[in-house]
Amino acid sequence: MNERRQVIVVGGGLAGQWASIRIAEAGHQVQLFSLFETLRSHSVCAQGGINAALNNKGEHDNVDQHFFDTITSGCYLANQPPVKALCDTAPELIYIFERMGVAFSRTPEGLIDQRRFGGMHHRRTCFAGASTGQQLLYSVDQQVRRLEAVQQIIKYEWWEFLAIVKDSDGRCCGIVAMNLRSLEVRAFRADAVVLASGGMGQLYAPKTTCSVNSTGAAASRVYQQGARIANAEFFQFHPTAMLGTDKTRLMSEAARGEGGRIWVPRQLNDRRDPTAIPESDRFYFLEEWFPRYGNNVPRDIASRAIWKVTRELELGINGDDRVYLDLTHLDPTFAELRLGGLLNIYRKFTGLDPLTTPMEIFPAAHYAMGGLWVDFDANDRGQLCPDSPRNHATNIPGLYACGECDYAYHGANRLGANSLLSTAFAGRLTGDAVAAYINGLEHSSDGLSPDAYDAEVRYQNRINHHFMHANGDCSPYRIHADLGELMTNNVGVVRDNGPLDSAIGQLYELEQSFARLKLGEVTPWANQSLAYARQVFDMVKLAQVVAFSARARDECRGAHYKPAFINQLSDDILTHHEAYELDQKHWQENNEQWLKTTIADYHPEGPRIRYDPIDTCLIKPEQPRDYR
Amino acid sequence: MTTQPPDVVPESADLILNRDPLLAFELGNDDSLPASSIDQIDLKIRRQDDPFSKPYWQQFRLPCQGKETITALLRKLRNQPVTIDGETVDPVAFDHNCMEEVCGACAILINGxxxxxCSALIEEFNGMITLEPLSKFPIIRDLIVDRSRMFAHLKRVKAWITLDGTWETQQPPLRMSPHDVAVNYLYSRCMYCGCCMAACPQYDENQEFVGPATLAQVRLLNHHPLGQYEKTERLHRIMTVGGLSDCGNAQNCVRVCPKEIPLTTAIGELGRAVTWQLFKDLFGD
Known part of the structure; x- marks a missing residue:
C-alpha cells in the first residue's frame, strides 16, 4: 500500500461521505468538515427516489434508455462519457446501498420496487418510502461512523470552510476553516481537498426548497480563488412548492400525477373562497394551454406557465405569487393512499387539509444544474476511465468537487430522481480519483513551509475583524432578502436581457452595501451573525456568476428560458413534413451556436464568461424535445 | 472559444473583499425594516451566553401570522432582537437547517x-410561548445544545453494517419481504433529533444510558439480512451498564417522537432478544 496521506473533504452530504469512505478505503486518512452534524445535510430532503435501470418491473428498461433520457432531458448540454458511466453504474450503486442497510421499498417478490417519475416512460425510480434521501444519507453516515471509530476518518463538525491554501506551484495543499463555536480560524494541511458543499438555492430565498445551509458560499469561495464555474445559468425551478415566509416546501410531482389540477380564478381580485368559485369562473391554464399533457407537463413548462399567469396576466390569487393546486375533487381514500406523505406535510406546515381546501403553491428554486467545473477522463470510445485522477478535478490542481456543487451530469435540466444518483456516483468516483492523484504525488504537504497557511489565516481573520466591527446600517438579513427577491424576479423562471442587465447592476450595489454592513453582534462565542454575513457576501459574488452567465446565453435551453430568443417550433408539427424539416434546421442551427458549456472565471470586476465545447460522442444531438 | 463578457459591467469598481486589500467600511444611510403584521405573539426565551455562564430569561413581542412556525419566528427575531422592554440584545442563537422536519436540527423545548x-405552528399555542434549549444535553449557547453524546452512543452499540468494502460483488441482490422492510422503515426514519432523550427520565449527562433512539437502531440493524451477522455483539453491548436494563419504562420517548417511531416496541423486542441471548451465553447455541 502507498504511504498514508491526509485528505480533506468539505461537506458531509451524500457526495462528501461517499468520497470520504472511498479515500479511507484506499488507506488514507480523511478529515471531514461539516457545518453541523453530517447527517443533517440537505441530502436528507430528497424525497422522490433514485434512478437505476434495474428493470424490475418488466418494462424492458435498460441503462442505454436511462442514458438517453438523462441526455435529452439535459438538452445535450452535459458531456456524455460521465453521464454514460453514471447510468451504467446506477444498478451497482443501488445494491451497495442495499448492503449498507437502506430499507428500499419492495415488490411482493422481495425485490426492490420501482416507480415512474417525471420525464420517463419506465418505472426506474427506486425509493425508500417517502424519505429516500434520508435513508441513503444515513447508510453512508453509518459507514463513516464505522471508519471514524478506527480513526480512518476524523470529523470536524461545526467548522466552516473559508478558503483553500495553495503552495508555490498553485497546488491546493489544505484549507482554512473557522470553528463555529470558538470562532477560531485555523489552517489544515492536506494533499488533496474535495469540495462537496451542496447547492445554492439560498440565492433565491425564501422562494427555494433548499435548506438554509445550501448557500453555495463554499463554491463561491474557491471560485474567488480561481476555480471555474460552469453552466451557472441553469437552475431548476420546481413548479409546486407550498408557500411559507421562511421557506417554500416541496409538494411532489405526484400531486399532479394523481389528478391534481392547477387553476386560478378567471377574474382578477376574485376574493371568494376557492371552494365557492364555480367551474366556469376557474382558469385551468395548464389544461387549456397544453391539452395533450394537461397538468402533467414537465417541471420547467409548468413553472413558466404559473409565472406567466401570475406575473404577466396578473391572475395570481389575490394578485399574489400563488395559484391553486387542487386535490379536493379526488376520492379522499384514494388520495390518502397515494399521496398520504404529501398531504401530511401540507397539513403539518399550514394547518389546512388539502382534501377540503385547495393548496396554494408557487414555483421555487430547487436544484442547481451548474456548479464548479470539473474534468473527466474518457477513452476514444467515450468510456469513462474510472481510476483516472482527472475525474472531478477542478482547474486548481489538488482541488476536487462533487455533488450538487459540481456541474457534470444534468446539462440544462435535471431528470427527476437523478440527483441522489449523481451525488452518490460523483462522490464515489471523486474518492477514487483523489486516491489516484495522491498516489502520484511526490511530496506530501507535511514538508511545506507554513507561510502560505499563516498568510491565509491572517487574511481570513482580517475579514472576520472587519465584519465583527462593521457598524453601518445594513443588516445581513436585509441584504439576503434583497438578493433573494432580485434573483427570483430577474434571474428566475423567465429571463430577459433588460432585467438581467438591471440585476447585474443591482448585484454590484448589493456587494457595495457590505461597506455599510451592521453585524449587530460582537459576541466572540458561537456568533451566528458573523458566519451568516460572510455567507451572504459570498452568495452575492456567486449570484453575479449566475446573472452574467444567464445574460450571456441568448437562447432557450432546458431551465434557461429567454423568450426573446425562443426557437419556436411550428404548431402543426405532426401534420406538415416541411414544417418539421424547418424546425429541425432551426434547432440544429441554434445548437451550432449555443451547444457549448458556459465557463465563468473570477475577476475582481465581475465574472469573465467564455465557452467550452461539449463531448457528444455517444448520442448526436438530432432531436429537439417536444412536450406538446 | 473565448468570448467577451457582456458589456454591462457598471462603472463602480470599489469592490470590497475581492481578495484585494480590504477597504475601510464607510457609514451610510439605509431604511429600516418594515414589519407588516396581522397579529403578535410573546416569546419567553431561556438564554445562556456560553456553556459556563448562568442562564437568564428574556421576553420578546413579535408580529406574526397563525400559520407561521416557531423557526420562522426565531428567524424574524434575528432581524430585530429587541426585548419587550425595548432593549436591543444579541440575536438568539438556534439551530435549524431543512425546515421540513427531516434533518433533526431544530429540536428545542416548547412550553416544556x-x-x-420547524413544524410547531404558532396557532397551536395560546398566549406566551416559552422556548428553552433541549434538556439533557450540554448547552453551547442559547437554544443550541451539543448532541455529540448521541453519536458516541451509536458507536458504542456498533450502529452500522460492517461492509468488506463499497465495491460491486457480482452476487444476486438481497431479497427482503415487503412486510419486514415496512417494519424496518419505521425505525430508519429516526433523525437523531434527541427529543426522546430529552423526555427520558433515565437519560442525562451523568448517566450511562444510551437512550431510546440508540436502542431502536440496534433493533433496526439486528433485523437487516447483513446486519444480523453482528447481532450478538450489539446485544452484548446493550447488556451492560447503560444498556437496555437502564430503561425505566416511563414511555415518554414514544409520546414525544416527532416521527412517531414505535420506540417502546423496539425496546420490548430487544428485551426478548436479550433474554434469549442470556440463555445462549449460558448454555451455548
Whole structure:
C-alpha cells in the first residue's frame, strides 16, 4: 500500500461521505468538515427516489434508455462519457446501498420496487418510502461512523470552510476553516481537498426548497480563488412548492400525477373562497394551454406557465405569487393512499387539509444544474476511465468537487430522481480519483513551509475583524432578502436581457452595501451573525456568476428560458413534413451556436464568461424535445 | 472559444473583499425594516451566553401570522432582537437547517415539551410561548445544545453494517419481504433529533444510558439480512451498564417522537432478544 496521506473533504452530504469512505478505503486518512452534524445535510430532503435501470418491473428498461433520457432531458448540454458511466453504474450503486442497510421499498417478490417519475416512460425510480434521501444519507453516515471509530476518518463538525491554501506551484495543499463555536480560524494541511458543499438555492430565498445551509458560499469561495464555474445559468425551478415566509416546501410531482389540477380564478381580485368559485369562473391554464399533457407537463413548462399567469396576466390569487393546486375533487381514500406523505406535510406546515381546501403553491428554486467545473477522463470510445485522477478535478490542481456543487451530469435540466444518483456516483468516483492523484504525488504537504497557511489565516481573520466591527446600517438579513427577491424576479423562471442587465447592476450595489454592513453582534462565542454575513457576501459574488452567465446565453435551453430568443417550433408539427424539416434546421442551427458549456472565471470586476465545447460522442444531438 | 463578457459591467469598481486589500467600511444611510403584521405573539426565551455562564430569561413581542412556525419566528427575531422592554440584545442563537422536519436540527423545548421548532405552528399555542434549549444535553449557547453524546452512543452499540468494502460483488441482490422492510422503515426514519432523550427520565449527562433512539437502531440493524451477522455483539453491548436494563419504562420517548417511531416496541423486542441471548451465553447455541 502507498504511504498514508491526509485528505480533506468539505461537506458531509451524500457526495462528501461517499468520497470520504472511498479515500479511507484506499488507506488514507480523511478529515471531514461539516457545518453541523453530517447527517443533517440537505441530502436528507430528497424525497422522490433514485434512478437505476434495474428493470424490475418488466418494462424492458435498460441503462442505454436511462442514458438517453438523462441526455435529452439535459438538452445535450452535459458531456456524455460521465453521464454514460453514471447510468451504467446506477444498478451497482443501488445494491451497495442495499448492503449498507437502506430499507428500499419492495415488490411482493422481495425485490426492490420501482416507480415512474417525471420525464420517463419506465418505472426506474427506486425509493425508500417517502424519505429516500434520508435513508441513503444515513447508510453512508453509518459507514463513516464505522471508519471514524478506527480513526480512518476524523470529523470536524461545526467548522466552516473559508478558503483553500495553495503552495508555490498553485497546488491546493489544505484549507482554512473557522470553528463555529470558538470562532477560531485555523489552517489544515492536506494533499488533496474535495469540495462537496451542496447547492445554492439560498440565492433565491425564501422562494427555494433548499435548506438554509445550501448557500453555495463554499463554491463561491474557491471560485474567488480561481476555480471555474460552469453552466451557472441553469437552475431548476420546481413548479409546486407550498408557500411559507421562511421557506417554500416541496409538494411532489405526484400531486399532479394523481389528478391534481392547477387553476386560478378567471377574474382578477376574485376574493371568494376557492371552494365557492364555480367551474366556469376557474382558469385551468395548464389544461387549456397544453391539452395533450394537461397538468402533467414537465417541471420547467409548468413553472413558466404559473409565472406567466401570475406575473404577466396578473391572475395570481389575490394578485399574489400563488395559484391553486387542487386535490379536493379526488376520492379522499384514494388520495390518502397515494399521496398520504404529501398531504401530511401540507397539513403539518399550514394547518389546512388539502382534501377540503385547495393548496396554494408557487414555483421555487430547487436544484442547481451548474456548479464548479470539473474534468473527466474518457477513452476514444467515450468510456469513462474510472481510476483516472482527472475525474472531478477542478482547474486548481489538488482541488476536487462533487455533488450538487459540481456541474457534470444534468446539462440544462435535471431528470427527476437523478440527483441522489449523481451525488452518490460523483462522490464515489471523486474518492477514487483523489486516491489516484495522491498516489502520484511526490511530496506530501507535511514538508511545506507554513507561510502560505499563516498568510491565509491572517487574511481570513482580517475579514472576520472587519465584519465583527462593521457598524453601518445594513443588516445581513436585509441584504439576503434583497438578493433573494432580485434573483427570483430577474434571474428566475423567465429571463430577459433588460432585467438581467438591471440585476447585474443591482448585484454590484448589493456587494457595495457590505461597506455599510451592521453585524449587530460582537459576541466572540458561537456568533451566528458573523458566519451568516460572510455567507451572504459570498452568495452575492456567486449570484453575479449566475446573472452574467444567464445574460450571456441568448437562447432557450432546458431551465434557461429567454423568450426573446425562443426557437419556436411550428404548431402543426405532426401534420406538415416541411414544417418539421424547418424546425429541425432551426434547432440544429441554434445548437451550432449555443451547444457549448458556459465557463465563468473570477475577476475582481465581475465574472469573465467564455465557452467550452461539449463531448457528444455517444448520442448526436438530432432531436429537439417536444412536450406538446 | 473565448468570448467577451457582456458589456454591462457598471462603472463602480470599489469592490470590497475581492481578495484585494480590504477597504475601510464607510457609514451610510439605509431604511429600516418594515414589519407588516396581522397579529403578535410573546416569546419567553431561556438564554445562556456560553456553556459556563448562568442562564437568564428574556421576553420578546413579535408580529406574526397563525400559520407561521416557531423557526420562522426565531428567524424574524434575528432581524430585530429587541426585548419587550425595548432593549436591543444579541440575536438568539438556534439551530435549524431543512425546515421540513427531516434533518433533526431544530429540536428545542416548547412550553416544556421537546419538539421540532420547524413544524410547531404558532396557532397551536395560546398566549406566551416559552422556548428553552433541549434538556439533557450540554448547552453551547442559547437554544443550541451539543448532541455529540448521541453519536458516541451509536458507536458504542456498533450502529452500522460492517461492509468488506463499497465495491460491486457480482452476487444476486438481497431479497427482503415487503412486510419486514415496512417494519424496518419505521425505525430508519429516526433523525437523531434527541427529543426522546430529552423526555427520558433515565437519560442525562451523568448517566450511562444510551437512550431510546440508540436502542431502536440496534433493533433496526439486528433485523437487516447483513446486519444480523453482528447481532450478538450489539446485544452484548446493550447488556451492560447503560444498556437496555437502564430503561425505566416511563414511555415518554414514544409520546414525544416527532416521527412517531414505535420506540417502546423496539425496546420490548430487544428485551426478548436479550433474554434469549442470556440463555445462549449460558448454555451455548
Amino acid at each position: 415539551k421537546p419538539r421540532m421548532a
